[in-house]
Amino acid sequence: MEKLRRSMLFMPGNNPGMLQDAAILGADSIILDLEDAVSLTEKDSARILVRDAIKTIDYSQVEVVVRVNPLDTEFGPQDVDMIARVKPDTLLIPKADEEEIKLVDTMLDKIEKEEGYLAGSIKIIALIETAIGLATVYDVIKASKRVVGVLLGGEDLTSDLGVSRTREGEEIFYARNKVATACRALKVDSIDTPFTDTNDYEGLAKDTAKAKSLGLTGKSSINPRQIEIIHSVFAPTEAELKHALRVLEVMKEAEKEGKGVCSLDGKMIDAPIIKRATRTVEQGAKLGLIRDEGGAT
């Protein structure tokens, strides 16, 4: 079963204490950051620290993602070369565009061959945070088979667009729609931008709910205390689960009886409803909210 990416937690790559505890903070994925969280003078030491952390610490409970520096800086290629050799699950590529993803893909092909890793085993998440990246997001995802998701970077994107970032987030409405749609079309995950006020839990819940309502599948986070709220928003509610289970049950009955059409509580159950119910039940199963036999716990 594929792992969920409801939450992706950024952790500075130059902080040994945080690297040590990163796996136990509850996030589905951790993003060990070599880019914005690390000052220019610490780039080399952080790279070595993150490499050694991946080699030493048991991160088997989480997806390990490393955000490398942009490939057009002196650090980016060095990051990819050193980090890929200890085989993180995924690389997060900043300021992603089609060309950059292709470049990383080629580098990873070479490293995987040299290290004897299965070809294509290191995945890529594209960080969409420029106007060009957003405008071409579909092609960015298609640029490599390794791309398993897109992370929307609201701060840099709005800066590139020359607009202000607000608590309500209307300025990234289009970006969220566009990323969600492209990702759904290509069946990869779409991860929302972090909510940066770490003391505003109500704002976080609203912002996460908005992202979910627009079709994004997860949210990045800059503080472990945000994880629980993000998960609670992305988890199907008990009522949603119960309804979904009933839909599937009615459908099975109808199939048994050879009926083409069925209904629940007076409403017709058609293909999109069944598809949604299936997705909800699958998610519930991944989260351990449902027993295998299908009853909600």
Added chain:
Amino acid sequence: MKTILGRELPAYIEGYGEVTPFQGAFSDAEIKTRKAVKLTSVNPTDRKVLDNLEQVFDKLNIKDGMTISFHHHLRNGDHVLNRVVEGLAKRGIKDLTVAASSIFPIHEPLVEYMEKGVVTGLVANYISGPVAEAISKGKLKKPAIMQTHGGRARAIESGDLQIDVAFIAAPTADTYGNINGVYGDAACGTLGYAISDAEYADITVAITDHLVPFPACPIQISQVFVDYVVQVESIGDPAGIVSGTTKITKDPVALIIARRAAEVIKASGLVKDGMSFQTGAGGTSLAVAAELKDIMLREGVVGSFASGGVTGYLVEMLEQGLFKTLFDVQCFDLKAIDSYRNNETHQAMSASMYGNPHTKGAVVNCLDIMILGATEIDTQFNVNVTTGSNGMIMGGSGGHSDTAAGSKLSIVVTNLIKSRVPMIRNEITTITTPGESIDVVVTERGIAVNPRRMDLIEKLRMTNLPLVTIDELKIMAEKITGVPKAVQLLEKIVAVVEYRDGSVIDVVRAVD
């Protein structure tokens, strides 16, 4: 000679005396006695108020080798202990034993008096700061005696700890010796740690900076125990009286530990009407209280009491109706002091009522759930809160052993690794609390239940909590940190760790 936990102890320790090795938390079942108190009656025309400390010293006839006692309600703001010892040192008194319920960094001047032989003995339940370091380095002539809060009350009442003069810092005292802790500049709330001292010392002196006409109201320590009253300019600095650790932590790892601990409590089945709870004032402990509060509110549970050192957080729980009463031995912050002054369901308890094992039942015996800390834990669940991983004294039991022994469910909450040091060891530097009293160790990486508690293991197996053995926890930590080298300590015994019943559970040796 060995304790039941396998610690090798000498039969006799110079400066301490004969050693009774620890034989189990409830091994001491004989009939006990309380000591008879010597007293001089105060007659109708006698005056208790003296003009200054010098007059007090003139009256007292303090001699070399005497034991003087203090309470620690003024914590790191206390001026009284230093003033008294300084005054006696000036008079050339030597060889004093200071029996203070706790010693804090503010008591640094004691180090000089230890070096000069003015103070040669120390009895306390908790010692931190420069005095702790000086003891560890062997600067105190006799081994310090480290007791528990309940054990100190027991020692005083039995006569094991004979106090010649008790100097009671009194936030408010009247002219006939009635004392309370709720009014005055140095108000500290309850005075639980001073009660046995006042009642059992040969002479009791109230030192106050808020002298009021007779009678004071309320009265927490009665005139019948107090010989003299003296007014000084200041008994303490209010900023140091209020503990700094009364806020819930924001540390994500500590919050995970707290959440897990609360889930363990819930799974134990103890969260129900009439439950009782105690936790310390540290950030993680308070976070457990916060998690427990959510569970109690969600399930509509009304507890019987919360106890111990009381913080504003417990007061809020009382005010929200989550507990019917608080048993308060010591107030940790201003909110607790206000509440104790104004709310009659916020009750005081003495250290003896709190944890003395040789009474007809201490409050710890009525406690369901206790949250504890640790500096080291061994694979037999024995806990060290006395020394740090470098072997230096940095605390002491306080109420740790008392509450662990009394409560139905004692949970140690700790990071598995602190500053690169693994918390679980094969052998710990000092045993403060025996593993038989510890039920669960909750860390961010796993939860270990004492195999003595199969009932609890069964219950936790029904949950999704990460249940492991204590050996597995140890291995998890060592995978990251490696196995630390044992600290090299000297032969010299610098402190004797007394269990609450007065037996010796361990000794502390000097550091290089």
